[in-house]
Amino acid sequence: MPKLTEPETDTKEVIGIESETPDAPLPDFELESFFPYQVRVFYSDVTRALSAVYQRDYGMMPAEWRTMAILGSASGGLQASEIVSRSSMDKVVVSRAVKRMEERGFLTRESNEADGRSFLLQLSDDGRAAFEDLAPKLKAVEQKMLSGLSAQEIEGFLAITRRIRENLADELQGVID
Amino acid sequence: MPKLTEPETDTKEVIGIESETPDAPLPDFELESFFPYQVRVFYSDVTRALSAVYQRDYGMMPAEWRTMAILGSASGGLQASEIVSRSSMDKVVVSRAVKRMEERGFLTRESNEADGRSFLLQLSDDGRAAFEDLAPKLKAVEQKMLSGLSAQEIEGFLAITRRIRENLADELQGVID
DNA sequence: CAAACATAGTTACATATGAAACAAAATAGT
DNA sequence: ACTATTTTGTTTCATATGTAACTATGTTTG
Numbered sequence: 191m192p193k194l195t196e197p198e199t200d201t202k203e204v205i206g207i208e209s210e211t212p213d214a215p216l217p218d219f220e221l222e223s224f225f226p227y228q229v230r231v232f233y234s235d236v237t238r239a240l241s242a243v244y245q246r247d248y249g250m251m252p253a254e255w256r257t258m259a260i261l262g263s264a265s266g267g268l269q270a271s272e273i274v275s276r277s278s279m280d281k282v283v284v285s286r287a288v289k290r291m292e293e294r295g296f297l298t299r300e301s302n303e304a305d306g307r308s309f310l311l312q313l314s315d316d317g318r319a320a321f322e323d324l325a326p327k328l329k330a331v332e333q334k335m336l337s338g339l340s341a342q343e344i345e346g347f348l349a350i351t352r353r354i355r356e357n358l359a360d361e362l363q364g365v366i367d
Numbered sequence: 368m369p370k371l372t373e374p375e376t377d378t379k380e381v382i383g384i385e386s387e388t389p390d391a392p393l394p395d396f397e398l399e400s401f402f403p404y405q406v407r408v409f410y411s412d413v414t415r416a417l418s419a420v421y422q423r424d425y426g427m428m429p430a431e432w433r434t435m436a437i438l439g440s441a442s443g444g445l446q447a448s449e450i451v452s453r454s455s456m457d458k459v460v461v462s463r464a465v466k467r468m469e470e471r472g473f474l475t476r477e478s479n480e481a482d483g484r485s486f487l488l489q490l491s492d493d494g495r496a497a498f499e500d501l502a503p504k505l506k507a508v509e510q511k512m513l514s515g516l517s518a519q520e521i522e523g524f525l526a527i528t529r530r531i532r533e534n535l536a537d538e539l540q541g542v543i544d
Numbered sequence: 545c546a547a548a549c550a551t552a553g554t555t556a557c558a559t560a561t562g563a564a565a566c567a568a569a570a571t572a573g574t
Numbered sequence: 575a576c577t578a579t580t581t582t583g584t585t586t587c588a589t590a591t592g593t594a595a596c597t598a599t600g601t602t603t604g
Contacts, residue, residue, distance in 0.1 A: 233410035
């Protein structure tokens with residue numbers, strides 16, 4: 191069932207090791223020192239600290255908070271597609287977040303004069319109140335997690351994330367996203 | 368701890384002001400420059416580049432790959448609980464990953480002499496073969512994403528993730544994990 | 545010993561997610 | 575104008591996930 195892609199170079203055959211090798215090549219692979227794993231552990235702590243707040247105070251999910259954050263700092267009404275592009279979330283995720291937020295009275299959907307397919311989204315008064323309550327709290331969490339770090343260190347850190355993302359750019363071409 | 372209720376501001380409608388711009392405090396919150404958001408975008412690229420490989424080649428999920436990685440570099444058989452502690456994954460996640468890997472013939476479960484509640488897990492020959500195929504491929508992805516970065520830069524980066532996690536340590540106490 | 549408690553792992557349930565199919569409206573090609 | 579294609583957003587379906595309940599075994603304590 192595994193549709194294995196052909197191993198390009200099979201050193202075993204070249205060297206001529208036959209059948210079961212008790213002295214297996216045993217790739218020395220330490221998960222805990224594997225960079226992507228460390229990134230995941232880091233991310234998981236960061237996101238958990240953050241979502242704990244909007245989750246606890248407003249029962250919101252990450253996608254809802256991000257939608258709120260974008261609408262909260264926007265001037266007029268936004269289309270869902272604009273939220274998609276500004277949040278790097280999937281359009282399905284945004285669609286569902288918007289739906290849930292409308293049900294909970296956090297945003298309004300007006301039909302769009304200029305384009306009958308889309309709607310203009312805006313925070314309702316309740317939504318804005320929640321945003322104004324949450325934004326400082328979440329900024330405080332951000333401050334807390336960054337405390338003791340210089341602006342230079344933070345910028346250096348982010349610069350490295352950008353370089354890594356650039357390194358991965360063509361790796362990720364296949365995945366359309 | 369506010370629970371979903373904030374005082375409604377109704378002063379405007381009472382007087383009937385139709386001001387287009389209410390004198391809202393309007394927290395200046397830019398999602399795209401919000402540190403946790405940037406971390407998420409970064410993480411999402413890293414993890415996607417990686418999972419693309421074991422997903423494509425073996426149809427594995429992240430939890431399965433991590434389980435494989437830990438078993439692959441372990442000497443004898445491990446209990447599921449050891450995988451949990453070494454992978455920072457939930458025990459339910461590990462349980463399901465183990466189940467699926469056993470179904471697919473990637474690992475074996477022997478009952479544990481020393482403790483009737485647990486089992487000793489080990490990669491099967493197939494599992495080991497998959498691991499030996501995958502480990503170098505994934506290391507290559509790691510190399511690719513880190514290319515152009517000095518060991519010093521990488522260590523500095525990781526040091527910052529550790530400091531941030533320490534800053535968050537008490538924030539995360541509430542969440543038992 | 546036996547009742548109480550703790551631990552390992554699984555299962556159930558409710559919910560979240562991603563991929564792909566879909567409908568409706570807009571745009572392009574001829 | 576008419577058909578094809580693209581874009582916008584929703585829905586469907588199959589699968590993944592987290593929380594809590596559960597089973598079974600092991601440990602502690604009176």
